[in-house]
Amino acid sequence: MLVLSFESSCDETACAVVKMSDSCREVKSNIIASQVDIHALYGGVVPEIASRAHIEAISKITYEALDVAGVTIKDIDIIAVTNGPGLIGALLVGVNFAKSLAYANNIPLVPIDHIRGHVAANYLTHKKLEPPFLSLVVSGGHTSFFDVKSYTEFEEIASTRDDAVGECFDKIGRVMGLPYPGGAMMDKLASQGDKYAIAFPSPSINKETLDFSFSGLKTAVINYLNTKNQKGEQIIREDVAASVTFSITEAIKQKVHDALIKTGYDKIVLAGGVSANSHIRHALMELCNGTDVTFYAPELSLCGDNAAMIGAQGYYEFLDGASADEALNAYPS
Ligand code: KG4
Ligand code: ZN
Numbered sequence: 001m002l003v004l005s006f007e008s009s010c011d012e013t014a015c016a017v018v019k020m021s022d023s024c025r026e027v028k029s030n031i032i033a034s035q036v037d038i039h040a041l042y043g044g045v046v047p048e049i050a051s052r053a054h055i056e057a058i059s060k061i062t063y064e065a066l067d068v069a070g071v072t073i074k075d076i077d078i079i080a081v082t083n084g085p086g087l088i089g090a091l092l093v094g095v096n097f098a099k100s101l102a103y104a105n106n107i108p109l110v111p112i113d114h115i116r117g118h119v120a121a122n123y124l125t126h127k128k129l130e131p132p133f134l135s136l137v138v139s140g141g142h143t144s145f146f147d148v149k150s151y152t153e154f155e156e157i158a159s160t161r162d163d164a165v166g167e168c169f170d171k172i173g174r175v176m177g178l179p180y181p182g183g184a185m186m187d188k189l190a191s192q193g194d195k196y197a198i199a200f201p202s203p204s205i206n207k208e209t210l211d212f213s214f215s216g217l218k219t220a221v222i223n224y225l226n227t228k229n230q231k232g233e234q235i236i237r238e239d240v241a242a243s244v245t246f247s248i249t250e251a252i253k254q255k256v257h258d259a260l261i262k263t264g265y266d267k268i269v270l271a272g273g274v275s276a277n278s279h280i281r282h283a284l285m286e287l288c289n290g291t292d293v294t295f296y297a298p299e300l301s302l303c304g305d306n307a308a309m310i311g312a313q314g315y316y317e318f319l320d321g322a323s324a325d326e327a328l329n330a331y332p333s
Contacts (some may be wrong), residue, residue: 001077001318002028004065004101005311006058008094008290009114010088011045011138012055016307017076020315023180025124027110028069030301030308033057033263040180044170051089058097065307069145070209073105080314083111083324084331085141091330099328101142110314111324115142115207118271120313121298121306129268129296134265140166140181143212145259148269151316158210158259160203164276165248168203168214172221172244176237185240193242198224200243204251210259217247249283256284269296276303302329 007014012035017028035053039045066072069212080158084091095111102109119135131153135146142164144159144225159291163171166183173182203214221244228235256268270284275297288295302309 001315002071003078003311003314004062004073004076004308005080005096005109005112005198005314006055006094007082007114007117007310008058008090008143009082010090010305011050011086012305013054013061013094014305014307015061015065016311017065017071018308018315023223025127025312027124027308028071028156029065029067030306031061031065031068032183032306033061033147036181043174043180045087047087047089049099050087051093052262053260054090054093058093061159062097062101062296069310073107076107077103078110078207078314079107079110079212079320080310080317082117082310083328084113085333086114086330088330088332091332093235095330096329099326103326108318109324109328110318110322111328112310112313114223114319115144115146115272117309117313119146119148119154119269120316121271121302121309122269122296123312124302124308126296126297129267129269132265133267133269133296134256134259134263135269135271136163136252137272138252138270138274138275140164140170140183142272143168143214145210145255147263151313152320152322157263158212158255160212160214161205162213163218165203165212165214166272168218168248169244169274171218172240175222175225176235176240183274187279189238189241190245190279191242193236193238193240195242195246197236197239198243200247201225202247202251204254207258210255210262212251212255217244245277245279249279252280253283253287266293267296271298275303276300
């Protein structure tokens with residue numbers, strides 16, 4: 001089946017064509033029009049600007065996605081679109097565009113949850129991966145463990161009680177003067193610093209829960225940076241990045257270990273924009289090395305927001321009977 005898919009929940013307008021069947025998971029095209037440069041001017045995503053930029057980009061990238069895949073709209077079997085969670089104005093652009101295209105061409109329309117899409121990015125990278133498994137979704141908006149019982153049955157078993165891990169990286173990056181979003185740059189700086197230089201609090205709360213809390217860590221790092229600035233003392237950005245990353249990585253490693261014991265699964269599937277982080281990937285690979293647990297993460301090009309992942313999940317949701325009509329709406333959370 002050929003799936004045409006759309007993603008516009010935040011600051012990337014994305015359209016893809018994926019070919020899916022029992023034996024095939026293939027990305028035919030995966031086009032992303034990023035708005036990062038526009039939002040970088042404001043140090044974060046400006047929702048109204050995001051919606052307008054989605055409107056400007058969506059038609060053009062749809063032609064491009066079909067072109068690159070070497071198909072026309074007549075070849076498409078399903079249209080899949082992210083309808084939540086995310087910025088409501090941004091989501092509505094993708095949802096309304098997909099609805100019109102589906103209605104005009106008489107193609108089934110499948111609404112997709114953004115988080116499920118992130119998990120499905122792994123199916124495109126690991127062709128043999130099948131549920132059930134434990135998944136940890138780490139992104140700008142989410143940090144949650146899911147018991148993925150089947151392709152379409154998810155149970156959230158733990159989450160962050162406040163900020164998401166990507167948000168924590170980005171907010172610290174902003175105070176450190178890094179360009180928005182700071183996550184990727186923090187990753188690079190951390191590789192050059194001393195992870196033991198500064199002892200920051202752990203986001204792991206305690207051993208009794210699988211939940212995280214990142215607000216205390218974020219506040220501690222920002223206080224550290226402000227105090228250093230006030231005293232006119234030098235800040236070694238590499239050491240700050242390395243120490244923050246170490247605190248986050250250790251907590252994730254511990255919680256994944258505990259969650260694997262709790263669920264009994266032998267597969268841990270990392271997903272979301274922060275799954276690109278080299279230190280977290282390395283730590284989880286190390287955790288699983290020499291055990292009977294296999295670690296999965298998407299290839300780097302599929303970690304951040306993209307439409308190919310929405311198409312992959314769209315296929316499985318369609319097989320499970322999901323469909324929508326012109327009444328389809330978007331939900332922000
Ligand atoms: O999944 P995503 O593209 O958007 C949301 O659904 O939120 O995730 C974006 C987040 C941002 O916070 C960004 O800074 C972070 O992913 N990110 C990273 C890295 N690459 C992107 N965080 C840490 N290390 C990275 N290499
Ligand atoms: Zn995302």
